[in-house]
Amino acid sequence: MNTMQSSAQAATAARRGIVIEGRDVGKSFGGGSVIALEGASFSVKAGSFVSLVGPSGCGKSTLLRLIAGLIDRTSGQLTVHGRDVKGPHSDVGMMFQRATLLEWRTAIENVLLPVELQRTVTAADRARATELLAMVGLKDFAFSFPSQLSGGMQQRVALARLLQTGADILLLDEPFGALDEFTRERLNIELMRIVGEVGATTLFVTHNILEAIFLADEVMVMTPRPGRLARMVHVPFARPRTPELTLTPEFNALVAEVRDILGTH
16 A cells, blocks of 8 residues: 555544554464454444453454554554554554552552653653552552552552553453452443543454443454454443443343354354
């Protein structure tokens, strides 16, 4: 694609409010012997919450890493904010299943780490870190070390650290997958509230269909390897959402639809 075509497509995407766009995106490993992702075409609108759901090995995490610029695609086109993805970029932040906090640093020091890696920390940075810890419900644990925090609290710190980067696109790779069901439910509700407050565009990988639908505006349903996009399913429920939503016939009809899509691929 030449520069003029790329610029025109970027302008069109911006007018449509699209911040992430993929066209026939593919990724293979081992010199092409393993195809992790094939022919994925999709678009994500600014401020939307998109869940990625599908069986293990279907390319969900691979797609997130491609968007983050952590790995290079094998084929296709992939843009973020209209720019070709050629490596990591500051407007995209990623969070993994494990909190990966530095054990010798307090919660607030962990949150400030992205700033320290770029420049000298200012009073404004510390104030923002304190604000973010309060936002994730850890106002009174700013000076606690990871060993003094539960798994759910550690993930809250990791979320605050992600928000400290200032990224407007958040990529979450099963961030609550290792937590118990009760903690996971509470953090899902908190996550919806927080990303709504900051207005971030969010992509969330999960194996849990109910979780995917409960959180999302759109559910990206993936097929088994080689991973392909089977369908984008629109979630019509208004926000804010409560756990009672999952008991309604409308919600369960959507769960059945996603299961049916997965079952036919």
